[in-house]
Amino acid sequence: MVKKVAILGSSGGNLYFLGGKDPDRLLDELLLQTEAAGMVCTSLQFIAAKASMDSAKDDTPAELYSWNEDMAKPLVIAQGTLAEVNEAAVLLDADIAAKITNGDIDALIFMSADPAGTNRKAVEAAAIKKIPATGTGGTSMAAVSAKGVNVISTSGTTGTTNRTRAVTFLTSLSKHFGLSYKPVIGKPDTSGQKDQLNSRPYQRINIRGMMLSSLPGFIAMALILALSKIPVFTGLGDVFDLMINALPVILAVVAAKQVADLDNVSIVAGVIAGVLSVKGGIIGGIIGGILAGLLVHYIFRKCVEWRFPATTVNIAAGGIAGLISGLAVFFVISPIALQLGEGIRSLLDFLVSYNSTIAGLIAGLLIWPAIIGGVYHAAILPIVLLEMERTGNSFLGAVDMAGLVMVSAGITLANIVSPRDKGEAAVAVPGFAINMGFGTFVEAAYPFMFSNKLIFAGAIISSGLGGLLVGFFDVRGTAYVPSFMAPLLSNNMTGFIIAMAGSLLCSFFITLTLNKLSGNNKSKESLKNQQNELAG
Incomplete structure (x- = not known):
């Protein structure tokens, strides 16, 4: 019953x-x-x-x-x-x-x-x-x-x-x-399925989701870095250093909440673990947060089974889980996590320093296939955040802005100026506005790229040009910010403006040309059909 x-x-x-x-x-x-x-x-x-x-x-x-x-x-x-x-x-x-x-x-x-x-x-x-x-x-x-x-x-x-x-x-x-x-x-x-708290919580571990959710913290740090370069705000340099130490805490909280999802209990555990994981950088923060989430789940379930009062359950789960995972990272994992992060950054620095122009070109050519194939958020974004953890901006972040955002903006702008049909202009307007105003939503170009292989090829070419210019000027920057603000957050404002403008104009003129050719072909075909009808 x-x-x-x-x-x-x-x-x-x-x-x-x-x-x-x-x-x-x-x-x-x-x-x-x-x-x-x-x-x-x-x-x-x-x-x-x-x-x-x-x-x-x-x-x-x-x-x-x-x-x-x-x-x-x-x-x-x-x-x-x-x-x-x-x-x-x-x-x-x-x-x-x-x-x-x-x-x-x-x-x-x-x-x-x-x-x-x-x-x-x-x-x-x-x-x-x-x-x-x-x-x-x-x-x-x-x-x-x-x-x-x-x-x-x-x-x-x-x-x-x-x-x-x-x-x-x-x-x-x-x-x-x-x-x-x-x-x-x-x-x-x-x-009709439900996500069960006590059935393999490790299956809820999603590094990409953690990175994306933590991105606002990295952008806030980049904004502080940009402001600190203004003479009147030079004192913000200390704030920037403080925010670098806050990044592992942000990631630990996001990770713990994702894995345990027990509201404030998992958040508190993540904060404790994150504070103790600061020495391990963002990799240490992620590991500490994941461990905290797993332990919150386990301790919470056990305390409930033992019929502890609910208040005690929360205190034990949040406090003890955060301490155990945080101390594990502090004493054991931090040095390894820090070296791993430094190793990834050093490898990228070596490749860029060997020939930054070619490195930018290759990154630009590959970044569209990477985002369409689902590789970008799984592999490139974590590297971008690892770069930003140290300097507040990123080589691949600059390629992202020039190669993805500006190319998407150029394609959508061309379809506003000269669309193949009137309906495409209505689709392009919000896409262009979001790309320029928020530095994201590159997917706005997908309908035009997927409907015309030449536009797709033009996007890759334009992105390659943007990456090449980023490498040539040795730019470090970021996306996910308004386009007019992005150069202010870079290490080379003039170089970044040139790279962004170059890829935008390239994609714009390629798409505009292809749209006009397509329109001319349609006009010729329509005229030919009319002539055939008159002859008949």
Whole structure:
């Protein structure tokens, strides 16, 4: 038989600041984990006030959530002042108590409940039926237990999140009923599958995703570097040095959250691990964050199985996981990670110093096939970030801007000026604007490149020219910033402007020429068809 669960409580005092002020998200997470445990929610009484219950008054606005059986979802059934909503909640409490008495509810989940008020009858019925209950809210759960309810686990609210509370509740109930429970992350996808917290978390490790998510931190560092070159802002040089040390922390936090995805718990673990991984550079930060995420997952699950209070679970998972992984990187992995990063940078520096012009040309010719083939984000972007970690800009970053962004901008601009048909101009305008304004969205050129092999070839040629110019002027720069700002973030502003302008104009004129030739061919063909029709 499927176990039926009732959820009782309120947005609470401390809980209000830890998820209670957004009841929809709080309940969604709880219902998601309930479903994952193979149970169903059949009753709900949740009072959501517009202020913490510690300071709420009778005239504080509030809503009452109940369970709609037909729609199988929570719905607001009463709105008004807290006093009015409490009156409606007392009536709902009687209905839930009757269900408990009739054996229609198998377990209770309490969150900042009121066992002496709006939940009194349900608590009394639960004490008589001896059904299992779990929940958070130190004072309220103590009162629930004192009334004779079979409380199988309890905890305070401090340090918890919507997800950690829900997982703790359902783990306790599943263990009590002897059910198999695999916590899930997020909503089911289109195939109906869910990402399970306890099924091989290492499968969620995605280096490319970590790099992309951390990119804003690298761009912020590049902006600080550019500003520090202005006489009035020379003091920002110390800020730049500080931000370099912050990069491993950023990557560690992103990695830990990606692997564990336990909200603030994984974030805290990532911060601790990242701070201790600074000496290992960004590679050390990534390793520390991954280890922290794996340990958060393991420690969290074990603590819940051992029925630790939810607050203690969060403290242990976040703090201990961060310390263990961070210390491992600090004492063992940092030197290796630092040498690996230096080795990659040294190899690139050697290739560029051997003949920077040829190196730029080759990089420019290969960068379009690399991004189309999925190699760019997996291999080139990490190298760009490794370069930026040391100097704030990058040789391959400059090739990215000149060879990808500017070439895409040139192709889209040509299709604005002289499109093959009117519809293509409408497609090209936003692409050109985003490339120039944000230094990204090179995919805007794909429709034109894929529809004409000569335009595709022109893109590669133009990119090769841009890379060649980057190498010739020995430019270090970055993409992902507005085009007018990119030269300011480089080591050679004039050289970067020439390289960017060269690749943009080259792709523009190649595409423009091909579009005009295509238009002329269409006109000749149309004229020929008209002549044939007249002759017929």
